[in-house]
Amino acid sequence: xxxxxxxxxxxxxNFDDDDDDGPVIFKRTNTASRQNQVxxxxxxxxxxxxxxxxxxxxxxxxxxxxSRASPVKSPPVSLKPSTSSAKVSPxxSPVKSPxxxSKPLSPLYDRLKRSPQQNASAAVKEEVNIIxxxxxxxxEDEDSEDDKPLSARLKGNANNANKGLITPKRDxxxxxxxxxxxxxxxxxxEIPLSSRFPKSYGGTSGxxxxxxxxxxxxxxxxxxxxxxxxxxxAVPVKRPLDKASxxxxxxxxxxxxxGTSDVKVKQVTVKPEQKAGDDDHIPIAQRxxxxxxxxxxxxxxxxxxxxxTVSTSSKKINKKSKKVMKNSQYSKSTKMxxxxxxxxxxxxxxxxxxxxFPPAYTPHGVKMLYKGKQVELSPEQEEVATMFAVMLxxxxxxxxxxxxxxxxxxxxxLGRNHVIQNLDNCDFKPIYDWHQEQKEKKKQMTxxxxxxxxxxxxxxxxxxMWAIVDGVKEKVGNFRVEPPALFRGRGEHPxxxxxxKRILPSDITINIGKDAPxxxxxxxxxxxxxxxxxxTVTWLAFWNDPINPKEFKYVFLAASSSLKGQxxxxxxEKARKLxxxxxxxxxxxxxxxxxxxxxxxxxxxxxYLIDKLALRAGNExxxxxxxxxxxxxLKVGNVECIPPNKLKFDFLGKDSIQYVNTVEVExxxxxxxxxxxxxxxxxxxxxxxxxxxxxxxxxxELMPGLTAKVFRTYNASITLDEMLSRGTKQGDAAEKxxxxxxxxxxxxxxxxxxxxxxxxxxxxxSRLTDKIEELKGVLKELRVDLDxxxxxxxxxxxxDGKQKRNLTPEAIDKKIAQxxxxxxxxxxxxxxxxxxxxxxxxxxKINYLDPRITVAWCKRHEVPIxxxxxxxxxxxxxxAMDVDPEFRF
DNA sequence: CAAAAGACTTGCACCGACAAAA
DNA sequence: TTTTGTCGGTGCAAGTCTTTTG
Numbered sequence: 001x002x003x004x005x006x007x008x009x010x011x012x013x014n015f016d017d018d019d020d021d022g023p024v025i026f027k028r029t030n031t032a033s034r035q036n037q038v039x040x041x042x043x044x045x046x047x048x049x050x051x052x053x054x055x056x057x058x059x060x061x062x063x064x065x066x067s068r069a070s071p072v073k074s075p076p077v078s079l080k081p082s083t084s085s086a087k088v089s090p091x092x093s094p095v096k097s098p099x100x101x102s103k104p105l106s107p108l109y110d111r112l113k114r115s116p117q118q119n120a121s122a123a124v125k126e127e128v129n130i131i132x133x134x135x136x137x138x139x140e141d142e143d144s145e146d147d148k149p150l151s152a153r154l155k156g157n158a159n160n161a162n163k164g165l166i167t168p169k170r171d172x173x174x175x176x177x178x179x180x181x182x183x184x185x186x187x188x189x190e191i192p193l194s195s196r197f198p199k200s201y202g203g204t205s206g207x208x209x210x211x212x213x214x215x216x217x218x219x220x221x222x223x224x225x226x227x228x229x230x231x232x233x234a235v236p237v238k239r240p241l242d243k244a245s246x247x248x249x250x251x252x253x254x255x256x257x258x259g260t261s262d263v264k265v266k267q268v269t270v271k272p273e274q275k276a277g278d279d280d281h282i283p284i285a286q287r288x289x290x291x292x293x294x295x296x297x298x299x300x301x302x303x304x305x306x307x308x309t310v311s312t313s314s315k316k317i318n319k320k321s322k323k324v325m326k327n328s329q330y331s332k333s334t335k336m337x338x339x340x341x342x343x344x345x346x347x348x349x350x351x352x353x354x355x356x357f358p359p360a361y362t363p364h365g366v367k368m369l370y371k372g373k374q375v376e377l378s379p380e381q382e383e384v385a386t387m388f389a390v391m392l393x394x395x396x397x398x399x400x401x402x403x404x405x406x407x408x409x410x411x412x413x414l415g416r417n418h419v420i421q422n423l424d425n426c427d428f429k430p431i432y433d434w435h436q437e438q439k440e441k442k443k444q445m446t447x448x449x450x451x452x453x454x455x456x457x458x459x460x461x462x463x464x465m466w467a468i469v470d471g472v473k474e475k476v477g478n479f480r481v482e483p484p485a486l487f488r489g490r491g492e493h494p495x496x497x498x499x500x501k502r503i504l505p506s507d508i509t510i511n512i513g514k515d516a517p518x519x520x521x522x523x524x525x526x527x528x529x530x531x532x533x534x535x536t537v538t539w540l541a542f543w544n545d546p547i548n549p550k551e552f553k554y555v556f557l558a559a560s561s562s563l564k565g566q567x568x569x570x571x572x573e574k575a576r577k578l579x580x581x582x583x584x585x586x587x588x589x590x591x592x593x594x595x596x597x598x599x600x601x602x603x604x605x606x607x608y609l610i611d612k613l614a615l616r617a618g619n620e621x622x623x624x625x626x627x628x629x630x631x632x633x634l635k636v637g638n639v640e641c642i643p644p645n646k647l648k649f650d651f652l653g654k655d656s657i658q659y660v661n662t663v664e665v666e667x668x669x670x671x672x673x674x675x676x677x678x679x680x681x682x683x684x685x686x687x688x689x690x691x692x693x694x695x696x697x698x699x700x701e702l703m704p705g706l707t708a709k710v711f712r713t714y715n716a717s718i719t720l721d722e723m724l725s726r727g728t729k730q731g732d733a734a735e736k737x738x739x740x741x742x743x744x745x746x747x748x749x750x751x752x753x754x755x756x757x758x759x760x761x762x763x764x765x766s767r768l769t770d771k772i773e774e775l776k777g778v779l780k781e782l783r784v785d786l787d788x789x790x791x792x793x794x795x796x797x798x799x800d801g802k803q804k805r806n807l808t809p810e811a812i813d814k815k816i817a818q819x820x821x822x823x824x825x826x827x828x829x830x831x832x833x834x835x836x837x838x839x840x841x842x843x844x845k846i847n848y849l850d851p852r853i854t855v856a857w858c859k860r861h862e863v864p865i866x867x868x869x870x871x872x873x874x875x876x877x878x879x880a881m882d883v884d885p886e887f888r889f
Numbered sequence: 890c891a892a893a894a895g896a897c898t899t900g901c902a903c904c905g906a907c908a909a910a911a
Numbered sequence: 912t913t914t915t916g917t918c919g920g921t922g923c924a925a926g927t928c929t930t931t932t933g
Binding site: 478480482487488489490493545547553616617618619621625626628630653654655656692693696707708709758760763764870871872 | 916921925
């Protein structure tokens, strides 16, 4: 529950404005981008795109509403408006900032189309909680958090500004336009990177999109549908996060100092005033943009909050009860409770059933060929041969490294004297064909058979799916041990193709509560490697990665668990805290762009890049890993200086995803990069005096608990918050959802979240093009008919030679208008589809956007949260559902 | 202090179920 | 009905960052 919801909806009003901005643009062009990926064969497809029209509603499930509102609330309260209004700020212009670059032009962008899909879904889990036990001490509420921050946050104001971060993107276009402006200022710091966004929406709205299909009159009727349902169902009970932690958060160990201090500090220093005047000082960076700021809302708005709480308490019930368990724990727990500080204790009681292993290999007996002749293989040899055969239609087959690694490992199983002496003379086709057949058979099964199979599997796995943590039943994440396979590294991984051997119970270490029964080993005659009772960690089990024996594979609770939810919340709280420090941090690094000490200068420039471009920290990597880089590991050759002050980045980042982006930077940065490159080879480290440890150590001096990745979270969330508050206009839910999607897209672009273009993308596009052409033909015909009708002549025959109905010029006019609208909409849809073909929206939604921003926005604008968050996201973000509608990041 | 260990988050592809379109 | 396209969920690789070791 939590949800409760009620939130009052308020009216919207807001903003209106926006506008402006013009130019900005983001776009990515990527094209080339990912190179490396392997793709696989053809089978899959996927594509995606946004829009789905129809959205939701359908889907089978019923939606649950979650938070949102209950009917009751509805009346908009006026309060809010104030807020909104404030923000709006008229001014703004896009901003760009000096730094920012902007991206190229591509104005095209289009607005996204309609709604997303997401559907309703709803119910989140239900699960249950049941469980018993005591111990729990848990505190309830989660809300706590809000507390503090609020005050703080609000004040801020949001605002404006933007700094411009640059949008990354890849673009090809080198230049970008930037507009620099420098302006006025205010500060803005907080602004997100992109802040700017094109107005597209505006347009859209007006235009209106919708229609497309059927029309549903406004999507939800103007009134939101409230969701009918109860929301409650949704979230289970879970234990509340401990508040303690939240507040404390972060800093693990050393509590004291930092902790406290932080808080205070921030308040003092930062925020408030800064905004106002300070800006100036602000580094250049910030300066930029926007102007104005505006917003404010704060005070007023705030008041509202209250309400929500409720839910939790009720839910809670729980605990106590049940059975088994150990009493002992109780005691313990109790003690701990107080803990707040407990530092690292993650749980008091932990019960689970261990992990489930993949079935033993069953030989199929299909003979592969060697030099055209059938070869006899032992089951072990056949198993590995099959792993390879199954991948015959993937791009890995084009990689010599993959084959070489496979051959080396397989040969060990074959033995030196085996008939098979080399891979080139092997023909795995028979096994491949057999496998395809199996797949086909499976596909052909009737739905009853499939269902039975599924139920069977569920029955076998059920016991492993849940764990009881401090008396609360929680879902386990990955309780299935990874089956043996050939390692599929991404990019040019040196170990691709190696055999990932089967994991046995004797490879697994179990972590469980002291008083909980030790899970029985599922494989007779074997036993766990070790059983630990470490409550300072959250893993339930782990084994060493067969490819990299020094690394581990852990079994954790699912994302919907409170343990994960709690740390997720702490992550966002830390990012929000950065908001209070960002101003001075930017001022500090700007000042250091010209520091005499080279290490200091490198730290400044690296921090700048991490902040502006949302680059990852970039830890050092071993030679036996794919050659990818992050900020600290950028090579001289990854950055090209383009006079007078642009930098072109081109490197392979995480997962070997290419990052290409040309941005305009401040002159001191441009010069510093040139210096760092001086006298080095292309393959040398750009930041030779730096590594992530040094960088993070420095960041921690600026703000307790600050590390490089916090900037990504911060910039992503602040961008969403800003774009939503500036871009949401009055209108129906579908239009608002477009605004959300547009913001989501900008964040994905900033973070460089990509996906491969679906195999059928080209076909889909040409199909759309054909349709548009067809409509254009209709249009032409209508125009002719219109002309004739005006002259009193009957329409021409249609393509089939049949006489068309005689219509009045007015009727034809109307038809023409309708057709035009249809064409425009299709063109918009197409553009959106093209635009998003390489953009992955999910990653940022799952990992970077504070869900409270989304939930609060949904409450404020009466958009059902289910339209934005699917069932698993609702479960994962249960902790954020009762946020105050006025919450601002 | 640097390297190794260890713990946890992030990220893309695949896959299957379910719809929508043909 | 068949095909095409979405979408949620899973799988597991690949990062980040912290803690421990030597």
